[in-house]
Every structure is written in C-alpha cells, then in structure tokens.
Amino acid sequence: MPGATRSIRRRRPESAPALVAAGIHPLLARVYGSRGVLLPEELQLSFRELLAPQTLKGASQAAVLVADALAAGQRILIIGDFDADGATSTALGITALRAFGATDVHYLVPNRFQYGYGLTPEIVALASGLQPDLIITVDNGISSIDGVAAARALGINTLVTDHHLAGAQLPAADVIVNPNQPGCGFESKAIAGVGVIFYVMLALRAELRERGWFAARGLQEPALVECLDLVALGTVADVVPLDRNNRILVAAGLQRIRSGRARPGINALLAIAGRDAATVVASDLGFAVGPRLNAAGRLEDMSIGIECLLATEATATGYADRLQQLNLDRRVIEQDMQQEALTLLATLPLHEDINTTPAGITLYESGWHQGVIGILASRIKDRLHRPTIVFADAEPGGNELKGSARSIRGIHIRDVLDAVATRSPGLISRFGGHAMAAGLSLPRAHYEAFAEAFVAEVAHHGRDLDLEVVIESDGELCAPDFGLELATTLRFAGPWGQHFPEPVFDGRFRIVQQRLVGARHLKLVLMPPDSDELIDAIAFNVDTGAWPNPAQEWLEAAYRLDVNEYRGRRSLQLVIEQLQPVA
Structure with a gap:
C-alpha cells in the first residue's frame, strides 16, 4: 500500500544580518531567520523574559483561592489527566504545594478505561470519598460542565487549570485559568497544561509572600525553578507549538537536566532509554521519556508515572523499570493493531492512487486497545497525510465507542468535530481537544453515519489544501x-x-x-x-x-x-x- 506523495520544498531564506553581526554562525542565522527570529534579543531565553503571571486570566484569583485553602488547613485534591502533560502537571502541583507547606494535598487520575477523560460526575463521586475541600484540575476541566456542577453540589470548591480550547459554555468553577478562555490576554496560547499550573504556582507563591506566609512558618521560600524539568518534559511531550515563551520554559528545564539537577524519576527514565542527561535535548524528552511515561496511562494507571516523577533516588529506578516494561508491552499491542489497520485500509482505494484516498480516515475494530488508538491514529495520519480517527470499544461488548483523532497542518480537528456536531446533533456524545489532536465518544450505532459526516467535513475544511506531504x-x-x-x-x-x-x-x-x-x-x-x-x-x-x-x-x-x-x-x-x- 503506498503512502502519501512526498516532496521537498525549500524554505524561503531570510537574511538575518543582525544575528551574523552578533556572532551567530551564518547557516544558523539563516535557519533562525526562516523561523521568524531576526534579532539577537529574540534568542534570549532567559527566565527573566518569561511572560508575567499577572497577564494570565484567573491566575491571581486562583492564588487567593488556594492560599485561603492552605490557611484554613483544607484538603486539596488534584485531578489530573492520563498523559505525560497531565502527569507532569500533577507532579508539579503536588511538589509545589508541599514545598509551600501544604500537609493535606493528594491527587487522583481517572482510569481512562473506567471513567474516561476529565472531571466527570463519576470522578467527582469517586473523589468525594477523599472528602476534599478544594479540587484543582490540571490539563483538563475546561469542558467539565457537569463535573464542576457535581462538585459544587457537594460543597467542594473547584479551580480549573487547563489549556484546551473552551467550548461555548464554561464550567461554573470558582476560578478558571486557561489562556484559551474568552477574555484572556495571555500571549502564549500554546502553553501546555503543565505550563498553566506552573504559572498558577508562581502566582500562589507571590500571594503567600505578600501574606507573610513563609516568614510566619519559618519556611524558606521555594525556588520554583526546581520544577522546570517537569515543565520541559510535559511541554515537549504534549507537542504544543514552541513559541518563545514555551522555548524559554523548555530551555530552562533542559538546562536543569543537563546540569544534573533533574528529579530522580526523570534521570531514571533517561537512563533506561539510553540517553545521557548531560547532553539531553528536547527530542530526547519527546521520543524517549514521554512515551515511557505515557505507557502507564495507556495500559494501566498513570499514577505509576506520577509516582516515578515524585520518586526519591531510592525508588525512581523501580518505577522507571515498570514504565519501561509497559512501553514494551504497548509496542507489541501497537504493532498488532497496525497490521489489522493496514488490512482495513486495504478496503479503501489506496492501492491504485493515493490521490483517491478519502479526505479523512476513520477506522474501528472490535478488540482494539483504547489506550493505544491515539498512537495508531498518529501512525496512519503520518502514512497517509490525512486527518485520522481510530475508534475502540469503550468497554467490551458495550454500545459506546471512544475515538482518538490526529490531524495535519491546516485542518483544525476540534473545529471539524464541532462542525459535525452542529450539523448533525446527537451524532457525537462528547468531544474535546485542540487543533492537532482530539478525543470523542459516540454510540456504536452512529459510527457509519459519523464516518461519512467526518470525511465530508474534512473535505470542506481542507478544500484548498494540498494533501501532499511536504x-x-x-x-x-x-x-x-x-x-x-x-x-x-x-x-x-x-x-x-x-x-x-x-x-x-x-x-x-x-x-x-x-x-x-x-x-x-x-x-x-x-x-x-x-x-x-x-x-x-x-x-x-x-x-x-x-x-x-x-x-x-x-x-x-x-x-x-x-x-x-x-x-x-x-x-x-x-x-x-x-x-x-x-x-
């Protein structure tokens, strides 16, 4: 079966004489110029250049909410997501709050196979057993209308921290911190979930400092730069665009890792992947550490990954070994699913002419592992250069399917799903995500109708796109x-x-x-x-x-x-x- 047609196109060279004059290698200056960096100051990735927390809508109010909870000795529960961004966000929240003196802070990550994604009413019911006073979501929550309502009904305060695109309705949380919510002027719309909670912790530290919190308790004010290894890992693993603010965060985190100041769990994951921490670069985090961390959420329970990130020198290697085995198991499952997917793709008119391939691809096979469908969707998308959704049974023998979508540049996959839901109400049960990746659920009986509507909508959105891989x-x-x-x-x-x-x-x-x-x-x-x-x-x-x-x-x-x-x-x-x- 052929893949998509591929061609090489040269970038338009941009002259950057100011970079050359500043001592940058002429070839590198050309590379930077073609990426929009023309002045030496634009290459300054000092932490001092980071966007101010005050510009992130809700961050100051979130700081007051959490500071009040700490002062009252309330129980705080972090609800995370089951991917690397969610794991690093959770670990960062736990680490920072404990450093601030919190003694009653816990976390809960929904098992994707039982509860699905986000702060659902079912997760709130489970969380209520821990009797939290405040729930903080990380890397999720912006679409959790019903979940936040369920928490409020139980008298639980809620702080939503997220980076995914907001829908038409926002949850009625006490505070929402999300650069992509209406009215937020924060310039970095591409910040990952781990970056959002990092900013909230920066604002909280400033609020606690203003209250005299640290001095009154004899606490040394925590250096949040110690969390930047987590920020770098989560940002790279979530494949968000590396705008300047994200590059500052990632560069600072990489510097900590290279200088031997990373947390034991990250060092253990690098070691088991055969990467030298002293020379680590972003791709090492994305292709070596991230997949091993993600394997926990895909096959079992992301708490294994979170505990690895929270581990001491004595325990980190054990967690890394477990994640390594899960990643090996994931590869075997993925390979089997890929072979089955290729068999399904053979039913499409791909063997004669790649140009006859439908504008969008949907695949479903009973028995596929729902924890691996996102990877499979990415593989098929890369092979055919078409937006792809892969579905699996939400539960064996059940009537609901869960889908994982991956897209190509120029096709905003969440907008496509939103358009399908608008044109065909009731076809999709729920969905969420961003430009390049999304998740959705729908009744099994709706699959064929959805597949047809999805292909038509992708064709509409991408009618002016060249679907050749460049x-x-x-x-x-x-x-x-x-x-x-x-x-x-x-x-x-x-x-x-x-x-x-x-x-x-x-x-x-x-x-x-x-x-x-x-x-x-x-x-x-x-x-x-x-x-x-x-x-x-x-x-x-x-x-x-x-x-x-x-x-x-x-x-x-x-x-x-x-x-x-x-x-x-x-x-x-x-x-x-x-x-x-x-x-």
Whole structure:
C-alpha cells in the first residue's frame, strides 16, 4: 500500500544580518531567520523574559483561592489527566504545594478505561470519598460542565487549570485559568497544561509572600525553578507549538537536566532509554521519556508515572523499570493493531492512487486497545497525510465507542468535530481537544453515519489544501558544513520542536555503501558531489522492497545533521527524513 506523495520544498531564506553581526554562525542565522527570529534579543531565553503571571486570566484569583485553602488547613485534591502533560502537571502541583507547606494535598487520575477523560460526575463521586475541600484540575476541566456542577453540589470548591480550547459554555468553577478562555490576554496560547499550573504556582507563591506566609512558618521560600524539568518534559511531550515563551520554559528545564539537577524519576527514565542527561535535548524528552511515561496511562494507571516523577533516588529506578516494561508491552499491542489497520485500509482505494484516498480516515475494530488508538491514529495520519480517527470499544461488548483523532497542518480537528456536531446533533456524545489532536465518544450505532459526516467535513475544511506531504528544507549544505562542530551547534541551538522545527537540509549524494540494520533501517556511507569526504547516514523504516539497491549510485535526500555517539566516540551522522533514487 503506498503512502502519501512526498516532496521537498525549500524554505524561503531570510537574511538575518543582525544575528551574523552578533556572532551567530551564518547557516544558523539563516535557519533562525526562516523561523521568524531576526534579532539577537529574540534568542534570549532567559527566565527573566518569561511572560508575567499577572497577564494570565484567573491566575491571581486562583492564588487567593488556594492560599485561603492552605490557611484554613483544607484538603486539596488534584485531578489530573492520563498523559505525560497531565502527569507532569500533577507532579508539579503536588511538589509545589508541599514545598509551600501544604500537609493535606493528594491527587487522583481517572482510569481512562473506567471513567474516561476529565472531571466527570463519576470522578467527582469517586473523589468525594477523599472528602476534599478544594479540587484543582490540571490539563483538563475546561469542558467539565457537569463535573464542576457535581462538585459544587457537594460543597467542594473547584479551580480549573487547563489549556484546551473552551467550548461555548464554561464550567461554573470558582476560578478558571486557561489562556484559551474568552477574555484572556495571555500571549502564549500554546502553553501546555503543565505550563498553566506552573504559572498558577508562581502566582500562589507571590500571594503567600505578600501574606507573610513563609516568614510566619519559618519556611524558606521555594525556588520554583526546581520544577522546570517537569515543565520541559510535559511541554515537549504534549507537542504544543514552541513559541518563545514555551522555548524559554523548555530551555530552562533542559538546562536543569543537563546540569544534573533533574528529579530522580526523570534521570531514571533517561537512563533506561539510553540517553545521557548531560547532553539531553528536547527530542530526547519527546521520543524517549514521554512515551515511557505515557505507557502507564495507556495500559494501566498513570499514577505509576506520577509516582516515578515524585520518586526519591531510592525508588525512581523501580518505577522507571515498570514504565519501561509497559512501553514494551504497548509496542507489541501497537504493532498488532497496525497490521489489522493496514488490512482495513486495504478496503479503501489506496492501492491504485493515493490521490483517491478519502479526505479523512476513520477506522474501528472490535478488540482494539483504547489506550493505544491515539498512537495508531498518529501512525496512519503520518502514512497517509490525512486527518485520522481510530475508534475502540469503550468497554467490551458495550454500545459506546471512544475515538482518538490526529490531524495535519491546516485542518483544525476540534473545529471539524464541532462542525459535525452542529450539523448533525446527537451524532457525537462528547468531544474535546485542540487543533492537532482530539478525543470523542459516540454510540456504536452512529459510527457509519459519523464516518461519512467526518470525511465530508474534512473535505470542506481542507478544500484548498494540498494533501501532499511536504518536507520543508533549509536548503543545501556546502562540503565544509559537513562537520561535527556544526552538527553540535545545531543540536543545542534550539530547543527545536513543534512550529520551531529542527533544521532539515537537502542535497544529492553518491552512495558508497548501503546495508540494512535491524529490520527496516538503511545504513549508508555517502559522498557529496563536490567532495571526497565520506559521511555516515541512516534512514529509518525504509521500504525494504526498494532499499538497499546495489544498482543505485546516486540519491536525493532530505536530512538532519546529527551527532552519533558510540562507545565514547562522537561522529557526524546524517539522519535521512526522505530519500529518492536519482540518475
């Protein structure tokens, strides 16, 4: 089955003479310029440049609410989400509140298989057994109309902290802190849930300082920078756009990790993933730590991940080992589901022409694991470059389906679901999310009608979109650029991530050697056309029907410069994103 058509498009080069004058490598200045950074001060990622907490609507009121709860000795319960953003948000809230002197603070994460997402009435009923005076949601709650109402009916105060898009109606919480709620002027709309609760804790510390809280109790005022490793992990793992404010948060967190000041749980997860904490970059958090943390919420209970983040040196390795095993189990389940998904996709007109592929993809198979459908949706979306929703049974033999949606740039998936719900009332039971990812539930009997409505709505939203996969390149490199020094400079010049992508280059190379390593990875030795320098390269998950090809002498590639470390030796390696044989 073919994948989506892929092409390489060079970014428009932006001249950034001010960066070059400030001593930035000319190539890096070009890269920054094409991402909208033209002045040296825009590269200042000092913590002092962070947006002020006072500009985040509700943060000051939230600080008063929580400070009053602390003063009254009330029981505080944090309700988190079951992904990495939710786990880091929960761990940050617990850590900060304990550092502020809270002695009665607890957390609860809904089991996704029993209760689903967010502060539902069922979760409130479960939480009521702990007799909380104040519930704080982290990374959820903006759509919890009924859940907040249930808490208020029981006399429980509620503080909603979230970053997901708000619907037409807001929950009647005591305070809402969400940059995406109406009337919030906070400039960073892309901040993750962990960033929101971090800001709330900054505001709370200021409120407690104003009240003389720390002095009266002989407490040293906590340094919240100690939580920035959590903020960096949650922000990167949630794949939110790295605007300048998020880059400041991530850069500060990475610096703490590299300097050996990360919490034991994060160090243990890096170690078990084979990553060196001293040289960690954002992609290590996104591709090594995040998936292991997420595995707990996908297969069992995210409290395992949260406890890992709260662990001491003595206990962190045990939790990391458990998360490692869950991640291995997740991979096996995912591989089986992918094979079943490919069988289903074979029923679509994909084997003849990718351009006949429907504008949107929906897949459902009884027996699929609902904790893994989000990953499967992402894999199919990447393969076909179409918004994709994968469904699983909410419970075995039940009548409700749960879906996980992933989208492509230019198609706002939550807006698509909102449009479907508006045009066909009652088709969807509930939904929520943001531009690139969303979740939903619907009756099994509505699946076929929903699939048809979804494809039609995606086609409407994306009628002017080119559904070809475009790899954006920062241009060609000259022979002197292929060196370890420049690769190292680029590696640490980020943090790179969503909407601030790592540099990708393109060019033509002579193939000197080629062989498969592992099952589907192509190891290459290449030579630029204007040089006799040999360069190592690797392309992951190639089409083994096409590669290796001993008859092929030249290839065109889109690639990243990378630093390969093996047995203490560091060398340049190209990581190939796209390769095409050429004559």
